[in-house]
Amino acid sequence: MRGISDEDDVAIDEAGDPWxxxxxxxxxxxxxxxxxxxxEALANxxxxxxxxxxxxxxxxELAGHPRNARIxxxxxxxxxxxxxxxxxxxxxxxxxxxxxxxxxPMVLIPWGRDQPGVAARAxxxxxxxxxxxxxxxxxxxxxxxxxxxxxxxxxxIAASHSERLRxxxxxxxAAALFASLVE
Numbered sequence: 001m002r003g004i005s006d007e008d009d010v011a012i013d014e015a016g017d018p019w020x021x022x023x024x025x026x027x028x029x030x031x032x033x034x035x036x037x038x039x040e041a042l043a044n045x046x047x048x049x050x051x052x053x054x055x056x057x058x059x060x061e062l063a064g065h066p067r068n069a070r071i072x073x074x075x076x077x078x079x080x081x082x083x084x085x086x087x088x089x090x091x092x093x094x095x096x097x098x099x100x101x102x103x104x105p106m107v108l109i110p111w112g113r114d115q116p117g118v119a120a121r122a123x124x125x126x127x128x129x130x131x132x133x134x135x136x137x138x139x140x141x142x143x144x145x146x147x148x149x150x151x152x153x154x155x156x157i158a159a160s161h162s163e164r165l166r167x168x169x170x171x172x173x174a175a176a177l178f179a180s181l182v183e
Contacts, residue, residue: 012079012080012082012083013083016048017046017047017048017068018047018048018084018085018149019047019048019049019050019080019083019084019085020042020047020048020049020050020084020085020086020087020088020145021050021052021077021080021081021084021086021087021088021089022035022038022039022042022049022050022051022052022087022088022089023051023052023077023087023088023089023090023092023095024052024053024054024057024089024090024111025054025090025092025111026054026055026056026074026092027054027056029090029111029112029113030111031090031111032053032057032061032062033136034090034109034111034136035051035053035062036062036063037136037137037138037141038051038088038138038141039051039062039064039065039066039069039071040064040138041138041139041141041142041145042066042068042069042142042145043064043066043068043069044066045068045142045145047068047085048068048069048070049066049068049069049070050069050070050072050075050080050084051069051070051071051072052072052073052074052075052077053071053072053073054073054074055073055074057073058073059071059072059073077095077098078098078101078102081098081099081101081102081104082102084102084104085104085149086099086104086105086106086107086145086148086149087099087104087105087106087107088106088107088108088109088141088145089106089107089108089109090108090109090110090111090115091108091109091110091111091115091116091118091119091122091130092115092118093114093118096108096118096119096122096128099127099158100122100127100158100161100162100165101162101165101166102162103155103158103159103160103161103162103163104158105127105128105148105151105154105155105157105158106122106127106128106129106148106158107128107129107130107131107141107144107145107148108122108123108128108129108130108131109130109131109132109133109136109141110130110132110133111133125157125161126153126154126157127154127157127158127161128148129144129147129148129154131144
């Protein structure tokens with residue numbers, strides 16, 4: 001079984017409630033409240049939650065650690081998204097693209113920078129529900145997660161975008177471009 005982090009003995013492949021990945025920015029932008037609200041929203045739900053805070057934050061910054069939640073600084077999002085049901089995040093481009101690559105629907109709370117545009121595009125694609133930063137609370141995030149988990153069409157749309165992305169073979173295209181530069 002593959003672990004969810006090097007230090008962790010919990011395996012993502014273990015049978016149980018579905019996983020939800022909660023991710024905030026890997027660069028400090030005062031979005032720890034997003035993680036806190038998501039943890040509170042999911043504390044009593046039949047899910048397992050993996051929260052990644054990035055290197056700028058400590059797990060102790062979150063008030064309370066529900067039994068169904070693992071709080072980590074960093075974990076491979078790709079490893080978790082292979083098995084996760086959905087992503088709750090800040091709408092960072094990299095995280096959204098990983099969720100799309102793995103065909104996972106999202107609840108996005110754009111915090112700043114390019115995130116409002118990324119969230120709007122994911123919503124327009126039909127793969128995300130967006131909660132505004134000003135309305136982000138445990139109640140609003142929890143309601144959005146329940147709607148996304150119940151929306152089987154959104155899951156199918158996310159899966160179709162995954163198929164489209166994988167068919168384009170980005171690693172091969174990038175390798176060919178790189179090779180052309182060094183020739």
